[in-house]
Amino acid sequence: MRLSQSFLPVLKESPSDAQIASHKLMLQAGLVRQTAAGIYAWLPLGWRVLQKVEQIVREEQDRAGAQEMLMPTIQPADLWRESGRYDAYGPEMLRIKDRHDREMLYGPTNEDMITALFRDDVKSYRDLPRMLYHIQWKFRDEVRPRFGVMRGREFLMKDAYSFDLDEAGGQRSYYRQLLAYLRTFRRMGIKAVPMQADSGPIGGKLSHEFIILAPNGESEVFYDAAVESIDLDRPGLSYDDDAGLAALFNEVTGSYAATDETHDPARWAMVDDKAKRTGRGIEVGHIFYFGDRYSKAMGLKVSGRDGDMVTPMMGSYGVGVSRLVGAIIEASHDDNGIIWPEAVAPWKVGIVTMRADDEATVAAAADLYQKLGAAGVETLYDDRDERGGVKLGGMDLMGLPWQIIIGPRGLKDGVVEVKNRASGEREELTPEAALAKLTS
Amino acid sequence: MRLSQSFLPVLKESPSDAQIASHKLMLQAGLVRQTAAGIYAWLPLGWRVLQKVEQIVREEQDRAGAQEMLMPTIQPADLWRESGRYDAYGPEMLRIKDRHDREMLYGPTNEDMITALFRDDVKSYRDLPRMLYHIQWKFRDEVRPRFGVMRGREFLMKDAYSFDLDEAGGQRSYYRQLLAYLRTFRRMGIKAVPMQADSGPIGGKLSHEFIILAPNGESEVFYDAAVESIDLDRPGLSYDDDAGLAALFNEVTGSYAATDETHDPARWAMVDDKAKRTGRGIEVGHIFYFGDRYSKAMGLKVSGRDGDMVTPMMGSYGVGVSRLVGAIIEASHDDNGIIWPEAVAPWKVGIVTMRADDEATVAAAADLYQKLGAAGVETLYDDRDERGGVKLGGMDLMGLPWQIIIGPRGLKDGVVEVKNRASGEREELTPEAALAKLTS
Numbered sequence: 107m108r109l110s111q112s113f114l115p116v117l118k119e120s121p122s123d124a125q126i127a128s129h130k131l132m133l134q135a136g137l138v139r140q141t142a143a144g145i146y147a148w149l150p151l152g153w154r155v156l157q158k159v160e161q162i163v164r165e166e167q168d169r170a171g172a173q174e175m176l177m178p179t180i181q182p183a184d185l186w187r188e189s190g191r192y193d194a195y196g197p198e199m200l201r202i203k204d205r206h207d208r209e210m211l212y213g214p215t216n217e218d219m220i221t222a223l224f225r226d227d228v229k230s231y232r233d234l235p236r237m238l239y240h241i242q243w244k245f246r247d248e249v250r251p252r253f254g255v256m257r258g259r260e261f262l263m264k265d266a267y268s269f270d271l272d273e274a275g276g277q278r279s280y281y282r283q284l285l286a287y288l289r290t291f292r293r294m295g296i297k298a299v300p301m302q303a304d305s306g307p308i309g310g311k312l313s314h315e316f317i318i319l320a321p322n323g324e325s326e327v328f329y330d331a332a333v334e335s336i337d338l339d340r341p342g343l344s345y346d347d348d349a350g351l352a353a354l355f356n357e358v359t360g361s362y363a364a365t366d367e368t369h370d371p372a373r374w375a376m377v378d379d380k381a382k383r384t385g386r387g388i389e390v391g392h393i394f395y396f397g398d399r400y401s402k403a404m405g406l407k408v409s410g411r412d413g414d415m416v417t418p419m420m421g422s423y424g425v426g427v428s429r430l431v432g433a434i435i436e437a438s439h440d441d442n443g444i445i446w447p448e449a450v451a452p453w454k455v456g457i458v459t460m461r462a463d464d465e466a467t468v469a470a471a472a473d474l475y476q477k478l479g480a481a482g483v484e485t486l487y488d489d490r491d492e493r494g495g496v497k498l499g500g501m502d503l504m505g506l507p508w509q510i511i512i513g514p515r516g517l518k519d520g521v522v523e524v525k526n527r528a529s530g531e532r533e534e535l536t537p538e539a540a541l542a543k544l545t546s
Numbered sequence: 547m548r549l550s551q552s553f554l555p556v557l558k559e560s561p562s563d564a565q566i567a568s569h570k571l572m573l574q575a576g577l578v579r580q581t582a583a584g585i586y587a588w589l590p591l592g593w594r595v596l597q598k599v600e601q602i603v604r605e606e607q608d609r610a611g612a613q614e615m616l617m618p619t620i621q622p623a624d625l626w627r628e629s630g631r632y633d634a635y636g637p638e639m640l641r642i643k644d645r646h647d648r649e650m651l652y653g654p655t656n657e658d659m660i661t662a663l664f665r666d667d668v669k670s671y672r673d674l675p676r677m678l679y680h681i682q683w684k685f686r687d688e689v690r691p692r693f694g695v696m697r698g699r700e701f702l703m704k705d706a707y708s709f710d711l712d713e714a715g716g717q718r719s720y721y722r723q724l725l726a727y728l729r730t731f732r733r734m735g736i737k738a739v740p741m742q743a744d745s746g747p748i749g750g751k752l753s754h755e756f757i758i759l760a761p762n763g764e765s766e767v768f769y770d771a772a773v774e775s776i777d778l779d780r781p782g783l784s785y786d787d788d789a790g791l792a793a794l795f796n797e798v799t800g801s802y803a804a805t806d807e808t809h810d811p812a813r814w815a816m817v818d819d820k821a822k823r824t825g826r827g828i829e830v831g832h833i834f835y836f837g838d839r840y841s842k843a844m845g846l847k848v849s850g851r852d853g854d855m856v857t858p859m860m861g862s863y864g865v866g867v868s869r870l871v872g873a874i875i876e877a878s879h880d881d882n883g884i885i886w887p888e889a890v891a892p893w894k895v896g897i898v899t900m901r902a903d904d905e906a907t908v909a910a911a912a913d914l915y916q917k918l919g920a921a922g923v924e925t926l927y928d929d930r931d932e933r934g935g936v937k938l939g940g941m942d943l944m945g946l947p948w949q950i951i952i953g954p955r956g957l958k959d960g961v962v963e964v965k966n967r968a969s970g971e972r973e974e975l976t977p978e979a980a981l982a983k984l985t986s
């Protein structure tokens with residue numbers, strides 16, 4: 107993409123009304139614009155990142171055996187009456203009346219709908235187990251939306267639902283999602299610590315929140331650093347290996363990790379001081395086994411192997427997809443701007459011409475741009491007629507992993523500069539060597 | 547995908563409450579389920595098709611030079627007051643009050659929002675022209691939703707918006723979208739005829755609806771068959787070639803094509819009788835140049851080349867993405883079910899075992915399934931323990947372009963059957979030859 111032809115508006119000043127780094131940077135670098143309190147439009151730069159985050163979530167769900175579908179945003183209130191939680195749900199639910207005065211709502215989550223859909227089409231034990239998911243916009247009418255997309259009102263969520271014939275099956279589905287979540291977050295370059303969460307009246311240990319550290323996070327967190335070094339690549343750890351999955355779960359549960367809600371000072375005292383980690387955290391995912399909570403209330407039953415009717419056991423598994431974009435920035439930025447992990451970067455490489463009026467510079471830049479594109483490397487070419495310093499600042503702000511800086515001085519010696527945004531390392535290379543480095 | 551592990555529910559009976567073929571087939575083959583009047587959940591089969599349709603739309607927009615972004619579904623009413631159409635918009639608009647009693651709405655379209663976003667970030671003629679688009683769910687509260695996803699209330703739309711410095715530029719953007727639309731629909735295997743549409747108070751010819759024939763269509767259409775044979779691959783027809791684009795526009799406008807709204811019996815009488823085509827039609831796209839209608843009302847101005855302030859000229863370009871899934875089925879089905887054009891098929895190949903209890907059959911099927919997958923061919927393997935006839939009926943209903951039918955009888959002679967869903971042609975081939983045919 108040529109910047110001169112793009113809609114990539116960058117703000118000169120850091121916006122003063124944003125409280126946290128990710129919110130400031132998303133506004134300043136032109137990822138999003140607020141269109142109403144807690145509601146954002148994703149401009150092309152933000153949209154590219156959002157799509158990459160979404161795609162990583164999708165791929166790991168598919169690998170875990172979940173099947174994608176798509177439920178609508180607007181739901182009938184009666185569905186929530188059937189599951190018994192329409193009245194219980196607070197003012198966070200956006201309630202709507204249509205032109206015929208029917209009560210509707212903008213879905214904050216989909217347990218009720220997926221249970222009804224599954225109930226209407228699945229009749230036999232032979233059609234279980236199943237795991238279904240969708241990636242769809244949700245709405246929660248937060249009383250004070252803040253922190254940009256980290257706590258917005260309209261947000262993109264991946265929610266998966268598992269249906270199993272018994273508790274053992276439900277547990278297996280839970281373990282698979284646990285692994286999928288750990289792999290998902292790792293691919294994005296963020297540390298999201300699984301923490302024991304309150305599982306309400308159902309009890310048990312099958313409820314985890316995935317939390318990343320952020321200075322203004324909504325809860326206080328306490329965890330043993332051991333949980334950060336769990337090996338996800340070890341032999342025997344696959345979605346089909348029950349023993350490996352159980353071992354992973356035990357390892358996760360064996361290391362202390364809790365939010366202020368579930369914190370246990372006695373257990374905390376037993377953690378080695380050197381391994382203690384505390385801070386504020388923001389939730390980016392939640393997995394939860396809730397058994398027959400919805401299937402029972404909504405009459406979902408299938409004929410069992412022996413002819414009896416069986417009530418399937420369910421779990422739900424959420425990832426805040428749009429929130430993750432903010433979370434990644436919280437985890438990866440410096441004073442100059444965003445530092446994208448390569449897996450979610452809007453473009454891998456940015457090309458900057460230091461002098462847009464120098465023929466040799468422009469020719470070298472256009473040539474590299476064309477060759478990188480031909481090699482399938484996503485490249486943003488800042489070809490604008492702007493001062494070099496302004497362009498370099500913009501590149502640092504937008505945070506592409508690699509910059510190629512081209513100017514008359516270097517070209518005289520036959521070189522361009524290749525800069526790594528994360529480390530700040532710079533190398534002078536011939537254009538050919540730069541190309542080889544960034545396409546390898 | 548193995549059907550035994552999928553959520554692909556097929557109805558035994560054709561649903562009696564659906565009026566048109568596409569609606570019946572989408573329900574029966576398990577593409578969608580209605581969750582409220584005019585609101586649908588897309589099950590995995592439907593979701594796969596919807597994604598492919600969306601991706602074709604996206605690719606052609608990108609080629610035409612439009613940049614993707616994403617605007618939210620919920621908009622503030624004040625934005626529509628600014629453009630002056632909040633009160634004028636009828637009961638089709640889903641009006642909402644949030645917890646603080648602020649007036650919001652579920653966006654039926656986005657002219658107002660994109661104009662505001664562009665206005666707030668773009669200040670100079672150097673940042674024009676631009677074309678932006680998004681693919682997002684919209685809501686129109688139809689009084690009587692019907693025909694399934696063809697006229698639903700919540701629907702997926704691609705809407706693009708162009709910003710140009712003058713009318714000539716606006717016209718160029720319009721021509722580019724015209725070409726993009728013709729190419730988009732052709733890739734999906736449907737005939738969508740561009741028809742002169744009412745351009746309201748602005749006048750001029752820069753308003754076209756793209757209409758496909760369907761027996762229960764909402765309007766009557768009249769057109770000259772010549773418009774169906776416009777050559778989109780001729781040399782010189784590219785997004786950067788103004789003369790080629792203008793010639794295309796003249797050719798489109800030169801052939802008579804109108805709905806009952808714009809029908810002109812005098813011009814119609816002049817069309818060669820052999821070339822006359824009439825029928826009922828459904829709109830799947832609309833492109834529209836509206837000049838400064840929104841930029842003027844909302845104060846969008848940029849500094850011009852000579853320092854004066856310029857009001858950009860705009861156009862908007864919509865495609866009914868979810869509606870297209872129904873439109874494709876209307877255009878391509880028979881008594882046995884759907885016939886997917888390969889470009890949008892949920893899977894390219896379906897494998898059916900006639901006897902799930904025959905070892906050789908299952909081994910041959912599993913082997914082909916594995917090899918097709920390894921070759922990157924999307925394959926659905928019906929490995930269920932069901933009667934062969936039931937499985938064949940299901941495959942015809944779901945409409946995958948190719949079927950491989952494997953049974954003990956054929957295998958004794960070393961062959962499987964390869965069936966083309968569209969032509970009904972069957973061929974007996976060795977498994978190796980079948981593989982070669984479907985991977986070539």
